[in-house]
Amino acid sequence: MSPPRKLLIIGGLGLAVWGMSFGLWYALFDEHQTLERMGASLTTGFVRAAERNLPAAHAAIDQYAAAKYE
Amino acid sequence: MAQHQTMSSTAAASASALASGSAARLLVIGGIALIIAGLIFGDIFAVFLLHQNAERIGENLLAAIRAVAAGDPAAVSRHFANIGRLLENRGTKVDTHVHVIDFGYLALLLALLQSYVALSEQWRRRLAKIFLVGAATLPVGVFAIYYLRLAYSPLPSIGWGSIVADFGGLLVILACTGTLLGLWRYVRGPRVATEHELLQDRSWGGRVLLAGGTLLILAGFLHGLYYAARDLERLHASEAAILKSIVQEAATNNLPTAEARVNDYGMLQAEKGVKIAAHSHIIEFGLLAMMLAFIQPYVYLSEHWRRRWVVVYLAGSVILPVAVFLELYFGLLAGGVADFGGLLVILALFGMLAGVLRHTGRIDAAQGVAA
Numbered sequence: 001m002s003p004p005r006k007l008l009i010i011g012g013l014g015l016a017v018w019g020m021s022f023g024l025w026y027a028l029f030d031e032h033q034t035l036e037r038m039g040a041s042l043t044t045g046f047v048r049a050a051e052r053n054l055p056a057a058h059a060a061i062d063q064y065a066a067a068k069y070e
Numbered sequence: 071m072a073q074h075q076t077m078s079s080t081a082a083a084s085a086s087a088l089a090s091g092s093a094a095r096l097l098v099i100g101g102i103a104l105i106i107a108g109l110i111f112g113d114i115f116a117v118f119l120l121h122q123n124a125e126r127i128g129e130n131l132l133a134a135i136r137a138v139a140a141g142d143p144a145a146v147s148r149h150f151a152n153i154g155r156l157l158e159n160r161g162t163k164v165d166t167h168v169h170v171i172d173f174g175y176l177a178l179l180l181a182l183l184q185s186y187v188a189l190s191e192q193w194r195r196r197l198a199k200i201f202l203v204g205a206a207t208l209p210v211g212v213f214a215i216y217y218l219r220l221a222y223s224p225l226p227s228i229g230w231g232s233i234v235a236d237f238g239g240l241l242v243i244l245a246c247t248g249t250l251l252g253l254w255r256y257v258r259g260p261r262v263a264t265e266h267e268l269l270q271d272r273s274w275g276g277r278v279l280l281a282g283g284t285l286l287i288l289a290g291f292l293h294g295l296y297y298a299a300r301d302l303e304r305l306h307a308s309e310a311a312i313l314k315s316i317v318q319e320a321a322t323n324n325l326p327t328a329e330a331r332v333n334d335y336g337m338l339q340a341e342k343g344v345k346i347a348a349h350s351h352i353i354e355f356g357l358l359a360m361m362l363a364f365i366q367p368y369v370y371l372s373e374h375w376r377r378r379w380v381v382v383y384l385a386g387s388v389i390l391p392v393a394v395f396l397e398l399y400f401g402l403l404a405g406g407v408a409d410f411g412g413l414l415v416i417l418a419l420f421g422m423l424a425g426v427l428r429h430t431g432r433i434d435a436a437q438g439v440a441a
Contacts, residue, residue, distance in 0.1 A: 006257055009183060013253065016176065017246045024239045032227050042313075043150040046134055049317035050143040057317045065310035 037067045087185060088368055090434050093194035094184040098365055099430070100202045101177030102423045105358065106416060108170030108209075113412045115163045116405070123160045127153055128336050135328045138320035159216050162231075166213045171354065173205035173242065178361040180249055187252030188259055197248045204241025211235030274373070275380040279363035282384045286356030290391075294349050305342050312338060341398060348395040355387035355415065362422065369425030370432060379421040386414030 045060035088095045130152045137145035180201065187194055211234030218231045225233070312335045319328035362383065369376055390411030396404040 009186065010250070010253055010257065012179075013183070013246060013250050017243060017250060020239060020243050020246065024236060024243065027232065027236055027239070028228075032232075036227070039150070039154045043147055045313065045317055046138055046146045046150065046320075047143040049321040050138045050141055050146050052141070052321055054318060054321055057321070058314050061310055061313045061317065064313070065306070068309075069306060 034067055034070060038064055041067060088430060088433060090430070090437055091195065092184070092191065093187075093198035094181045095430055096195065096198040096202065097177045097181035097184070098368060098426060099423070100198075100205070101174045101181060102419055102426065104170050104174030104177060104205060106174075106419050106423065108167055108174060109412060109416045109419070111163075111170060112167040113409055113416070115167060116409060116412075119163060120160070121402070121405070123156055124336070124340075127156050128332065130156070131332050131335070132329060135316055135320040135332060136325065138317060139323050139325050139328070155216075162212055162216045166209045169212060170205075170209045173201075173208070175354070175357055175361060176242075176246070177201065177205065178358075178365065180246075182361070182364050183249065183253065186256045187249055188255035189248070189252040193248070194252070197245045197252075200241050200248075201245035204238045204243075204245060206238070207241065208235045208238030211238055273366050273376075275369075275376045276363040276366040278377075278380050278384070279359045279366070282387070283356040283359030283363065286352050286359060286387055288356075290349055290353035290356060293345075293352065297345050297349060301341075301345065305338060308338055309335075344394055344397050348391045351394060352387070352391035355391070359384065359387060365422070365426070368429050369422050370429035371421070371425040375421070376425065379418045379425075382414050382421070383418035386411045386416075386418060389414065 041060045041064040045057045045064060048054075048057035048060060088098065130149045134146050134149035134153075137143075137149060180198070184194060189197070211231050213231075214234065215229060215231030218229050220227075220229045223229045223233070312331055316328050316331045316335065319325075319331060362380075366376065369379075371379075388411075390408050393404045393408035393411055397408065
């Protein structure tokens with residue numbers, strides 16, 4: 001096996017294992033929490049609007065946007 | 071005659087790599103089967119769930135802004151709970167589709183690497199089985215998340231569906247790590263460098279799939295570059311601005327404007343979804359084309375049929391992403407064309423799988439005669 005092929009095969013499979021390990025960590029420790037944060041802040045934004053508290057509504061939507069961008 | 075001889079010599083060369091009960095055979099057949107299953111699931115999802123789900127999300131968002139205008143926070147929360155469930159339904163279906171197909175790609179990749187994995191055949195077979203069990207378990211778990219929720223779960227926020235999916239993911243990681251270890255032993259060991267016979271295939275189908283796959287990936291990367299440079303920040307900033315505008319208008323009882331902004335929000339989500347889907351599909355079909363190029367010697371069909379399936383595959387790989395992108399302008403008509411593209415890819419994969427099964431059957435029959 002030529003050195004570039006060695007590097008590409010080992011590197012590619014290493015990247016795949018890294019990506020899947022990150023995915024497992026994300027699914028266990030971050031995904032649900034982030035989704036909950038997004039849902040809660042978006043709901044809060046509309047609930048505050050229903051209570052006629054527009055500054056709080058806008059702040060909650062900013063939190064939603066930040067959580068989604070993460 | 072010459073064609074038949076070429077095919078026979080290629081098939082004979084690959085026979086040892088795809089011997090009865092070998093890890094490579096398990097991974098090739100399992101990989102193609104996973105990809106076909108994922109594509110069929112994706113088509114069913116696109117036809118029967120995607121658009122209906124988006125419509126119901128829009129209805130609930132409209133109901134929520136009417137509740138905002140009426141000053142009813144409880145109704146707002148109720149409608150957002152519905153939206154959350156609809157998004158979870160959609161998200162878990164997309165994740166199931168993506169994971170099944172990606173594990174199929176990975177299975178084909180691992181099959182190609184088997185001759186470089188310096189482990190006993192028994193261990194390679196064991197790793198292949200662990201991989202395939204994990205690859206089947208994870209998507210089933212992800213699919214079940216929406217239906218099982220937190221029922222009987224030992225954890226406060228993670229249900230049995232997620233636990234099963236994570237276990238499946240762990241099995242896949244273990245199998246890949248084992249393969250990586252075998253590759254490392256090969257690289258470090260005193261082995262004579264040999265070229266994998268399948269990587270030497272220079273048939274028409276293999277060359278066209280390699281070239282087509284490279285072009286598809288390049289097109290996908292260029293589209294991604296354009297999207298990242300021109301659209302990403304704009305779409306992200308627009309989302310927050312539109313949402314703020316919706317709550318502002320609804321809170322001041324300006325419902326017609328608020329509803330118009332909800333429509334803008336729907337269009338924005340559609341634009342994002344369509345552009346991301348076109349980008350990911352074209353790259354994934356390109357990757358699959360390159361891997362299918364390497365398994366062409368396993369496809370025991372006449373040269374005429376092998377070429378036909380290659381053309382059908384590449385046609386579907388172009389039609390689907392382009393039609394998905396055009397959904398922005400032509401709506402469901404383009405959606406129908408995209409589904410047709412998906413169908414072409416599925417047919418081509420079925421055709422190639424039939425060829426692989428014929429090939430393995432021929433090997434088994436020859437071994438039976440020899441025994």
